[in-house]
Amino acid sequence: MNKYAIKINEFQEYVLESYNNVDGIYPIATKEFIIQHINFYLESLPLSQICFDSLDRERIRLQMEKEMDAYDSARLL
Numbered sequence: 001m002n003k004y005a006i007k008i009n010e011f012q013e014y015v016l017e018s019y020n021n022v023d024g025i026y027p028i029a030t031k032e033f034i035i036q037h038i039n040f041y042l043e044s045l046p047l048s049q050i051c052f053d054s055l056d057r058e059r060i061r062l063q064m065e066k067e068m069d070a071y072d073s074a075r076l077l
Contacts, residue, residue: 004047007052008042008052010052011038011052011056011057012035012038014052014057015034015038015057015060016031016035018057018061019060019061019064026061028061028064028065028068029064029068033064034060034064037060037063037064037067038060040063041056041059041060041063
């Protein structure tokens, strides 16, 4: 496995441990929703610009919350 594959796997586990709605530290989303947004994030930047750290994790959280807010707003209409 190359270094990015290992980093991506470790980062995915890190983000899931933080935000999954079953036993995450900050339970806000399903595993599938989180993985979808991790993929969106990783595809949005060159891998060389991703540090796979808490800043990247928080950017994913903001991205997820933005989509959840948009969904909630549309549901109220």
